[in-house]
Amino acid sequence: MTQTLQLTEQLLSMASVTPSDGGCQALIADRLRPLGFVCETIESGPDDFRVTNLWAKRPAGLTGSAQVASKSIAKTLVFAGHTDVVPTGPAQQWDSAPFVPSHRDGKLFGRGASDMKTSLAAFVVSIEEFLAAHPAPELNIAMLLTSDEEGPALDGTVVVCKELQARGEVLDYCIVGEPTSVEKTGDMIKNGRRGTMSGKLTVKGVQGHIAYPHLAKNPIHRFAPALAELVGIEWDKGNAFFPPTTWQVSNIHGGTGASNVIPGHVVIDFNFRFSTESTPESLQKRLASVLAKHELDYDLAWTIGGLPFLTTPGPLVDAVRDAIRSETGLETQLSTTGGTSDGRFIAQVCPQVIELGPPNATIHKINEYVKLADIEPLKNIYRRVLENLNQAETA
Secondary structure (H helix, E strand, O other): OOHHHHHHHHHHOOOOEOOOOOOHHHHHHHHHHHHOOEEEEEEEOOHHHOEEEEEEEEOOOEEOOEEOOOOOOOOEEEEEEEOOEOOOOOHHHOOOOOOOOEEEOOEEEOOOHHHHHHHHHHHHHHHHHHHHHOOOOOOEEEEEEEOOOOOOOOOOHHHHHHHHHHHOOOOOEEEEOOOOEOOOOOOEEEOEEOEEEEEEEEEEOEOEEOOOHHHOEOHHHHHHHHHHHHHHOOOOOOOOOOOOOEEEEEEEEEOOOOOOEEOOEEEEEEEEEEOOOOOHHHHHHHHHHHHHHOOOOEEEEEEEEEOOEEOOOOHHHHHHHHHHHHHHOOOOEEEOOOOOOOHHHHOOOOOEEEEOOOEOOOOOOOOOEEEHHHHHHHHHHHHHHHHHHHHHHHO
């Protein structure tokens, strides 16, 4: 059994449903400290939703635990991820216990196998192997972990990033271990993500008897023309890296439950997934103009879940592409598709952020798994990225 597989199985055996860390971060910290990492636990959130975060950093130019040639100008590479997992769903529907690592047909099963405990194990072992070969590297190496990525994400990575920013900590490169691959490890990486912004729109009317509509004002009928217009809007055309911005309604709530009552209001929940071609302000302004055009009486509350970020080809993307090519022979595809990740917070304090992890076909599903054949290549890719960036610093 390889070191990566062994550590992955240890992490999988720790039940860490959001916001619980299940002891994962302590296990990882115990592996990092002997390598010269200073490990700091940052807790946040209310007592009934306490979140555990780990910030660990090893300065450049260390041999073991004694600094020999630290460079204040050394670049910092951060490995970032989350130890929390989503709930298992009905345990009886799993072919094996969700928190008991199990092997079948060349696959490792367990909640978090793909999202994202394999990546966490690969981070740690890649660092161990890299430092064994390069005991005094030119890079600062750091790790940022949270137990609040699958949850509200209010007390996790965003809190750590704000703290690092307040300290004046400079981050240069970040690899987030999200499961980005499709068929084989390394065939796709995320070099950006769309922003997300939600709205809760309450259109007001006048409640009344359905047989006397002239004495009422049906908010659903009044909103319908605006809805049709909003559905047809081209918000932007996207760009070379992002698809066009989309607007989608997720829920409509209206009515009293009685079939003979015109409702007094209707509530519409909607969401923008937006590219770097739009801003929250521009989208809010355009939507408000449609509502005003249709003379609606309404209340509207906005929630910005994250801004879009983009890392164009450069030092980090080049180092990752070369690592993937050298390890697997694949020419990786750059993509910004999919949902949000904690990369949206890190990108506010780090100019180059990419996401790279194993295939994502089974994430959040019953019988989540990672193929055994994908584990070692992932660790080797992470190690090669370290080597590539370190070599660039010594050139």
